[in-house]
Amino acid sequence: MRLVVARCSVDYTGRLTAHLPLAPRLLIVKADGSVLIHSDGGSYKPLNWMSPPCTLRTTTRSAEEAADDPEGAWIEQWDVLHDKSGDRLRVRVYETLEDTSHELGIDPGLQKDGIEAHLQVLLAENIETLGDGWSLVRREYGTAIGPVDILARDADGAAVAIEIKRRGEIDGVEQLTRYLELLNRDPLLAPVRGIFAAQAIKPQARVLAGDRGIDCVTLDYDALRGIDDVASRLF
Structure with a gap:
């Protein structure tokens, strides 16, 4: 340069x-x-x-x-x-x-903190943040139209499909809806409920998720990494 x-x-x-x-x-x-x-x-x-x-x-x-x-x-x-x-x-x-x-060489590229891949790994490692007694079945659980980010089981043993986005929008809810339709055809899994998880979820996406019977969860990236002391917060 x-x-x-x-x-x-x-x-x-x-x-x-x-x-x-x-x-x-x-x-x-x-x-x-x-x-x-x-x-x-x-x-x-x-x-x-x-x-x-x-x-x-x-x-x-x-x-x-x-x-x-x-x-x-x-x-x-x-x-x-x-x-x-x-x-x-x-x-x-x-x-x-x-x-x-100056000879700068090959740039390794921008590595964003808190991207969907990081959130998926962290939530899989801390699946109990969704509830006591929860367990991870598999990350990237395959369906005929692509993998759902996380398949887990809640405290009652029911299957839960979790789709993770950095920013939760309507397209993500639609994507999870399609996954749920296919997963619920599997008699070994059904009934499968869905969770739409993101660092921020738009109001329109929350409304659509609620209409589809999908729960919404806001992810705290720092808390998942264990560097946010929730107990010391004022708010």
Whole structure:
């Protein structure tokens, strides 16, 4: 990755036309070929950019050559041409304040805490949080249309299918309804009731679940991990 802080102007031509007048900006050239222009505000969003696949060509000039140019004293010009659309990003650098390059290597990707897979594992390991005497039958219990997240048995030995979402919405209730329909065809399991579990459940999903005879449970991720002292809470 190349990071350049420079006084520059920027012109974009193609499906649209845009111009950024001369000002200090951060220019980023990534290993995938993309080029991004940032200001010191605007959060994460660049002022302008070119996504790959694209080709970057640079033209440099000496100070003497730049001084003789009636169009302006730019010392370096970047022409970024998109290989498919033909759009062009032109950056004219008038003064380079910083220019560094870094080899970042392959990024392992964002690992989100509290995603559905983590919640499934934690709830399976702490199935008793749903009630005393509960036991785990299996995670990812297979059906003809895919696996339900958890199959458990309550204190009375009745089968319970549990579908887990990070955010509980109507689609998740519909998904669990289909699982329950298939599971209740198995005489070794039936009757099977359902639990829709999530860190947050939308009101519409609660209403639909109640209409389908499905219980809703809000999961506390920190409590499942054992790092939330529930007893010390004021609320």
